[in-house]
Amino acid sequence: MSIEVLDPRFDAEPVYWRRLLADAGLRADWAWDVLCEQAWCARTPWYLTVSLDGSRPRGLVGAAWVGARTRRYRFTASPRGGGFGGLDIRAPGSNAFPAWWFADLGDDAGCQELLRAYLPTMRRLLGVGLKAALIRQVPEAALDVVRGRLRVVRETEPIARIVTERFDSRADWFAALPKQRRMNLRKMFDAVDEDPRVVVEILRGEAVDVVELARLLRVNEVKHRDVPIVPLPQFVGYLRRLLAQPDVFVLSYRDTGTGALLGAGMVFDHPEWPLGRSWSSLPVEDGGRRGLYFHFYGELVRWAIAEGRRGVVLGKKMSRLKASMGAELLPQYAVAMPVP
Template sequence: MTSEVLDPRVDPEPPYWRELRALAGLRGDWAWDVLRQQAWCARTPWSVAVTLEGSRPRWFVAAAWIGTRSRRHRFATSRRGGLLGGLDVRAPGSGAFPAWWFADTDGDGGCGRLLTEYLPSMRRLFGAGMKATLIRQVPGEGVATLAGRFHLVRETEPIARVPTAGFTSGDDWLASLPRRRKAQLRKVFDAIEADVDLTVEVLPGSAVDAVELAELLRLNEVKHRDVPIVPLPQFVGYLRRLLLQPDVFVLCYRDGNSRRLVAAATVYDHPQWPLARAWSSLPVEDGGRADAYFHMYGELVRWSIERGRRGVVLGKKMAKLKTSLGAELVPQYAAVVPVR
């Protein structure tokens, strides 16, 4: 076995990375050039640790270094790590999936190997200044493994996903919903479909202008300032590279006359569970469409059914609303583990 720790900002794409992405089921935001752009736009430096058996990847873990130099308005420096801090094990884009993969997980989602293999190797790299690790997106089966003396494990927001494998059409999904929600959505769908001045289509990301989409997505990001550290704005350079990935699509709502993009959702395709990543729309008074947000869910479900997927992942937040749309909630946890 051999191991290496990579910095996406400066290290070239390793020859095994595409194979690893396929084995681990990683979506378009894990493409190496996308990771590189994300890492340069991040507040904290990133590392990707990989272990190989021969030339074949056996596991990887991605994490950000959180130290005394971290500031909400400061970007990552060229320095790896710092004198005192810890690792934040989390995915670089979506918080819906873990930032690790192990070929063998022992039934605990890989959490045991995080403790026995990953953390010791990173402690050797960062030294005694590495005091703790925050592990996010922990699956339920890993909670018992991460529990222990001085370990803090807490449930976080669940992930909503709509199973679609049992449906043959969007109408089947709609018929399965509670009566009041079904009636409301029928009105929404009829109104959107009757709007002759609106076009709705799912396009490959490469067919969408990154600048136009970034401007729209920033409108939604401005609304969500209810977290301790305000998210960074949507960077055009990052988005441009993301949209070029063959598994990234955009659900576009355009004004039929001006061709202006009035609403959009990004979707990362996957053989089983596509992920609905980002959504934004113009205010109605500025040309947006009422209830396009609800229509978006119907379009994503229909798209998932047509592509033969198991379902579509809707991410965090708005759990009550999403369950009314037929979503199941998958529990997730976070753990703080001291490193000694």
Template sequence: MVTDVLDPRHDPEPGYWTALREQAGLRADWSWEVLATQAWAARTPQPVTVFREGGRPCGVVSAAWVTGRTRRHRFAGTGRGWFGGLDVRGPGASSQPGWWFAEPGADGGVARLLETYVPAMRAELGPGLRGLLVRQVGETGREAAGGRFRLLRRTEDIAVLDVAGFGSRDDWMNSLARKRKQNLRKIFRTFDADPSVEVRCVPGKEADPVAVAEVLRLNERKHRDVPIVPLPHFTGYLTALLRQPDVVVISYHDTRTGRLLAVATVLDHPARPIARHWGALPPEDGGRAGAYFHFYGEAVRWAIANGRESVVFGKKMQEMKATLGARLVPQYAAAVPLLASRRPT
């Protein structure tokens, strides 16, 4: 097996990358252009590791290399540090695993990750690699991720709304509890009757990344709870992400001024697109009350019209999302210490 450990800041896009993304169903946040732009804006080096057999990719892992040099307000430097750990996570959407294997097994690829990725990265980083934090482990991977000296904890559930059984937005709304249904009907009527708000659902390339970044920064200020990941609202990152062909933007504009009031991005997928970003102006600054719930309805309508099976609405506010019909999918994080033996304990 051949292992390629790539740094998107310096390494060109591999010739096999497009085929790998198609085979693995990796969304727009795995575009090499997007990975490179994100890596330059990151607090940590962002190695992408690809496994190949017979010249064909059979696995890929995205991670952040976290060391004592990592700081919230400092970009990754030229050196990588001698001692640290790998934070294995999806490069953009935190609702998806940061790994894919062509033959994952019944545990979702967790055992293959530990058996294949760990030796490869010890060879790359040396004995200074002292552990892994593996996120987005599903129920089927719990046993493989657990073990002696390891810490396995349930994290925030992922909200997934199945829409394949609905023929319209109204069908979805009518499936909800009476109080929620009445609330949504009022919100939809209010937006429909308001000529000062225009709702658009367009390809990402038609959106203004500067305006989008300004609105998303409002939402980011509410969630300063993860100190090491790159901030997705950098204009350069959004410029690269929005021009990918599999990105959709749902936006709300003031028809009188053209000002962007609220915006969401959707990373498309043949079966399970991800509602990736959301941001909105507060009502006291010209925003509209109920915009988030209206966006939920617009995302459902778009997914049904395009034949998608479900929409992933990510973490946070799980109880509220459950009232909107989402099922909550458990996920776990595993801390895996590494000893000098080069094997996970």
């Protein structure tokens, strides 16, 4: 077994990368050209560590190096970590999925492999300056593996997903919801569906005006500044690469009178669990329309049923609201630990 540690800013796409994405079931934000663009737009250097059996990839871990020089408004510049810091093991795009995959995950979802093989490998690469690691998206089944002396384990926001394979139509999904939620949603959905001023479309990403979409997505980013380190805005270059991927769709709402993009959300397709990501809409006071956020989830359900998917992943945030729309909540944990 051999190990490669890659930096998308400087390394060319490995010959095995597309096979790795297919084997691991990874979505559009792991495509190499998307990773390259994301890495140059990040605050911190990124490392992609791949374990290989000959030429066949058997494992992947993505992590950001967070050092003393990391700042909110500073972009990454150094080709390597250096100094003192730690690894933030998190996915490069959506935080709805772990940043690692192993061919033989086991009951602990691969967490034992992170501790046994990955962290010692990175310590050898980065040296004694690597002092700590933060592992995100740890499932409940792996808690016994990650607990230990000097380790801090905390529950984070759960991942919401709606299982759609048991429904034949959106009406079946409606029927499974609590009565009050069902009545409210049906009223909102009918209002949008019957409004001649609103056209709803599911478009391939490459057909979308990237500048228009980026401008709309920034509306939502400005509204949700409730985290210690404010997320960077949507960069047009990154978004253009992402929308060009064949498994990216955009569910859009447009005003037929003014031509304004009222709301939009990206969908990362997947054979079993597509992901609804990056929703944003115009405020009502700026010409937007009420009810589009809820309608977006209804359209995701309708689309997932029509495409024969097991379900759709709704990500984090607003867990109680998503649960009221029939989503199951999957517990997630984070562990902070020293790297000896």
